Amino acid sequence: MPAIFSIDPRSGVPIYLQLIEQIKRAVALGTLEASEQLPTVKALAIDLTVNPNTVARAYRELERDGVIETSPGRGSFVRADAGGEQSRRAADDIAADLIAQAVRQARALGLTRPDVNALVERALKRWFGPGDNA
Amino acid sequence: MNTIEIDHLSKRYGAQRAVDDLSLTVPEGSVCGLLGPNGAGKSTTFKCLLGLARPTSGTIRIGGAPLSAATFETLAYVPERSALMDWLTVADHFAIVKRTNARFDEKRAAELAATFKLDAQKKLGRLSKGQQTAVALALAFSIRPTVLVLDEPASGLDPIFQRVVLDLIVDAAAGGATILFSSHQIGQVERAVDRVAILAGGKLVLAGNVDDLKGSEKVVEAIFASDAPALYEFANDARVRRVAQNGRIVRVYARTDPAGIAKALEAYAPKTVDIVDLGLEDIFLGAVGDAPYAASIGVA
Numbered sequence: 001m002p003a004i005f006s007i008d009p010r011s012g013v014p015i016y017l018q019l020i021e022q023i024k025r026a027v028a029l030g031t032l033e034a035s036e037q038l039p040t041v042k043a044l045a046i047d048l049t050v051n052p053n054t055v056a057r058a059y060r061e062l063e064r065d066g067v068i069e070t071s072p073g074r075g076s077f078v079r080a081d082a083g084g085e086q087s088r089r090a091a092d093d094i095a096a097d098l099i100a101q102a103v104r105q106a107r108a109l110g111l112t113r114p115d116v117n118a119l120v121e122r123a124l125k126r127w128f129g130p131g132d133n134a
Numbered sequence: 135m136n137t138i139e140i141d142h143l144s145k146r147y148g149a150q151r152a153v154d155d156l157s158l159t160v161p162e163g164s165v166c167g168l169l170g171p172n173g174a175g176k177s178t179t180f181k182c183l184l185g186l187a188r189p190t191s192g193t194i195r196i197g198g199a200p201l202s203a204a205t206f207e208t209l210a211y212v213p214e215r216s217a218l219m220d221w222l223t224v225a226d227h228f229a230i231v232k233r234t235n236a237r238f239d240e241k242r243a244a245e246l247a248a249t250f251k252l253d254a255q256k257k258l259g260r261l262s263k264g265q266q267t268a269v270a271l272a273l274a275f276s277i278r279p280t281v282l283v284l285d286e287p288a289s290g291l292d293p294i295f296q297r298v299v300l301d302l303i304v305d306a307a308a309g310g311a312t313i314l315f316s317s318h319q320i321g322q323v324e325r326a327v328d329r330v331a332i333l334a335g336g337k338l339v340l341a342g343n344v345d346d347l348k349g350s351e352k353v354v355e356a357i358f359a360s361d362a363p364a365l366y367e368f369a370n371d372a373r374v375r376r377v378a379q380n381g382r383i384v385r386v387y388a389r390t391d392p393a394g395i396a397k398a399l400e401a402y403a404p405k406t407v408d409i410v411d412l413g414l415e416d417i418f419l420g421a422v423g424d425a426p427y428a429a430s431i432g433v434a
Contacts, residue, residue: 009325012411014345042308049300051165052308053328054345108357108406 007048015050019058024067024090027078038068038076136162136197136208136280136312138183143192145178152178154336156192160314160329165307167323167344168316169418170333176316179333180285183314184211196281207237210279212270212287220259224252224269228276237277246272249298264290275302282306284315288322300326320415330414332421340421344414351412351420352392356384356404363402368395375420387412387420 005026007018026032038044041059045052059076062068067090070076106116138160145153153175160166170176181187183194185201196205218227224247232238247254250268258266267290274282282303288296296319303313303326317323323330324344331341340347356362362384368374373395375387384404388395392409399407412420 007325010321010413010415012348012413012416014348015325016345017349045304045308046301048325049297049304050325051304051328053164057345104408108408110405 005044005048007050009050015054016058016061019050019055020061020065021094023058023062024065025094027067028088028090028094032078034078035080036078038078040075136310137195138166138281138283138312138314139193139195139198140179140183141193141195143179143182143194144190145175145182145187146190151336153182153189156333156336156338158331158338158341160312162312163307163310164329165303165313165315165327166329166331167327168314168331168333169320169323170316171422174333175336176333177285178336180211180213180283180316183283184213205281207235208277208279209281209283210274210277211283211285212267212274213285218258218266218269221257223255223257224261225254227258227269227273228254231273231276235277237279239276239278242278243272243276246275250295262290264292264295267291268295271299271302275306278309279306280311282311282313282315284313286317287315288317288319296322320418324414332418334422340417347417348412348414351417352388353410353412353416353420354386354388354392354395354399354407355410356386356399356402356407358382358384358402358404362404365399365402367398371395376423387416 005019005022007015007022009015011018023032023038032038038059039047041052041055044050045055048055059068059070063070063076066079068076069079103116106119111119138158140156140158143153143156144151156175156179158166168176168179178187182189183196194201196209199205222230228243228247231243232240250265250272252265252269252272258269261269267287271284271287274284284303287303288299291299300322303315307313307326315323315327327344329342330344330347332339360382362379362382365377365379365384365386368377368386373389373391375389377387378385384399386395386399396407396409
């Protein structure tokens, strides 16, 4: 299971946020299924060589966001209802971040708004096919 | 209660202030990375923590109490320069810890010796610096300490054993141990710690939760079409921690208000302006290298 998480400690993105994002992504993609058990804080910390308090913080926030639930003595689980609206929103968030990043970099490379628009159109056509609302 | 509390610690050697009014708390179960350039006061702080140097002023409490013989039953430390005995074998060293510390865990010691591939019959004087560090670490972790103080614990170790050290630190932290360790390799510190304290010139210049620091510290990066102009207005700007200029690129390290700084930079008509997240290394350089910009553009 842990093979699906990998953190980049040198990144400017806080490690607990990297973990949250990856777990949300795994739930959205179905790699982590509804009601599936997550590793304990200790096990995941040791597995990723990451501070246990950092992992605990990620779990706390995921619980607050309604992605996982923790019952004392049993461990942490993906919530049974995490597949629906919840993961739809997570997928939206992830995609929005990726697109924002790509646009930011295109702008940094000196492309204009119409340039970027044309590239986005081309990508949309490639993956969704021609047509207006595909 | 395994908290490490350093309260207004100062240590002077003659006129030199090696540590200057340092206050730092490492809560129970936390791993704190102590960073700083050479001569920042890290080793002196460790010496005071371990009772190897007497503070000029200030107090140190471990587990809520001042240092005493009892402190050292549960505290393990690895000094920067190995304090092992050249003429004794690796096995002799384990035997000494077994005799002197009731918490010594034989099984754990054997595991550690195997992990670090230690040859029990070798004399310490015949080991490389890295192997000596490995012995010191194996001894330290063999008592399953509740407080660990490690001065450059990975120095001289190859990348594989460096990772082993981090794994040991994370494992001990997961078991509730409180850990303070210093390292020159920031990338290494970054994953195992939840807090950092940055020293420069004997003073604490920045301390806090690493993820919170990463989330709050930003750099505003502007790229110009030709050489970047001198940005006089930032020389004495309280929002700005530091400005680094390299040809066409200017990086303004923000203490606060990165968006406002980005707006001010737009006035110089750069090609692009971006607000970028800072990694720990950048945060470190920003904190340690405060203020040379004003001098470099002739505004003192």
